[in-house]
Amino acid sequence: MTTVERDNELSSTVGKPLLDGADDVKFSVRKLAVHYAELQAVHDVNLDIGQRQVTALIGPSGCGKSTFLRCLNRMNDIIASCVVQGEVHLDQKDIYAPQVDVVALRARVGMVFQKPNPFPKSIYDNIAYGPRLHGQADSPSALDELVETSLRRAGLWAEVKDLLHRPATSLSGGQQQRLCIARTIAIQPEVILMDEPCSALDPIATARIEALIGELKCDYTIVIVTHSMQQASRVSDRTAYFHLGRLLEVNATDKIFMAPEHPGTEDYITGRIG
């Protein structure tokens, strides 16, 4: 039996895509389908994302995992040809409902990108940007404090505390990525989406970010897209495996790496495809 035939046969997700207790569910995604013009990037995805958990999305390139991630804070709205169908509920409220304010949604669901993208401003202004937008600091001293806490939480404070007014672009790649995480934390979101946050970093910087994710999950719901199976197994509680736009398997991370139920998942994590 070829992989394609197996895929056709087992198109619905195996494992445990939905969670039992409604309290623990942050996002519940139902029948999600995404089209870019003619091309369908995501097919019929049903998935719950647990609160204060790290959920890893893995799968070969072009499998739709980044597209799925960008549905969660409606970043796909920027792309004119992109059409999203189905339902995405955040705390039981549909984020694609017409009355939803996208700007407010993105303040609740922050995002860290594949390539570090600090603004060409000072380190301080990068962190202060979000809080200033949303009026989260009443006084300059409150803002200073917020900047410091955010940088501390991102584990960057010790390195940059004397360089706060230097341009952010002068930092190294790993520092820039932690700066972007600090920038996201600064607006106190509920969810942090991470799109391959370590793919442009060396192993040492990667280890620091992974440790940071471990600390952050006490307060935030984290969804991380990654190409590294080791990373998924190190940082995540649940793992979802995407293939050709379909969600093939979702399970607790230990389970999916030790005993995958879907043969496609097994092929991928043992390195036979992707």
Added chain:
Amino acid sequence: MAVIGASFAGRRAKRQAVTVLSDAGRLGALPRHYAICAALWCLLPALAVYIAVLAGHEQLLRWYLGDDLRQLAHLAAGDPRWVLQLLQEVVVNGGHEDAMVWEAAQRCAAYSTRIDVWRTVLAIAIATGGGVVGYLQVSPAIRARHRLERFAYGCLLASTCVAVLTTVGIVFSVLFESLRFFSAVPPLDFLLGLHWSPQTAIREGQEGSSGAFGVVPLFVGTLVVSAVAMMVALPAGLLGAIHLSEYASQRARNILKPLIEILVGVPTVVYGFIAALSVAPLIKQLGEWLGLTVASENALAAGLVMGVMILPFVLSLSDDVISAVPASLREGALALGATPAEMITQVVLPAALPGIIGGGLLAVSRAIGETMIVVMAAGLAANLSANPLDAMTTVTVQIVTLLVGDQAFDSPKTLAAFALGLSLFIVTLSLNVISLLVVRRYHEAYD
């Protein structure tokens, strides 16, 4: 003939190259490289000699006819060049009453024909020789491909030199003529003088011949007109660019951008008469209705129309710069919950600002150098005034008026044009240098 010889030699070299290739099989390049090499050997030296002889034709004739020219020197005030010309005219006319002149003319014609024949023979001989050289060079020891590469490099270098040398030449000629002007008019009077009236006597000894060459009113006029133009072009261009790059749909962009770029193709003369015939009277009427005194030719009209002229330039440059801001920065801002307007004003524009400034400075130097609109709409009177409703004149306009009509080439009035040109050149050059520096710094920002 040299060309025919070259192609012939080229073909022979190719045939030869093919046979040598099959025999030895170890040539350093393809047959066509040797063929082209042979063709160049054939063509270039022959062409060079041909052109050299052609250029030296008159010199050679004078050398051959030395005695005749000396004898006939009285015909043209002793200048052998003019005598020669005379003789050539006599040949064309086919006769002259003075037998000596007629004989000399016939000798002249004979020598001329002889030079023509020898020139051709020489060129063919050299072409053949070159062909033989190229032919003999079809051997593994000669790396024809590298030679062609060097030849191509030389051609490219020569082309670059044409542009560079022309620029250097222009700068030096303007510089030297300006120095001549400054020997007649003190530089301080020129730079700081408040009065501009360049009417000087063309002939010596004429009364009241000292003109005033104070350049300040001209630069003030230039400044006012350019400032008005930038006040139109910068905001409209920048906001238009933001609309095009951030808000307009792809379809709207595809229609709007070419439409705007059509404006670039409108000749400045057309803008000029629009300014002079439509805009200036309109401003005058409007001003009088408001109770202001407005000159019928005024700086405001010229500036407004000039602003429209450089608008597409500013818009297109700003659009490029704004579009060059990485999409990741936009996404970063949006993901922090910024609205599109907040994203543009707080992230995209600051990131693009150095590029926009650079583009703005380029636009300013275009505005300063613009002539046609100002000639037609702003007038010629060198008033020292900061009121854009007055008639004004600019540096470029004065250069035009100084050089229009018959002028003695060495009068201060004419030379003043060079001094004006030099000062204008320095101003625009420094603006361009500054904008290049700013733009370069901008490029480093994302690396």
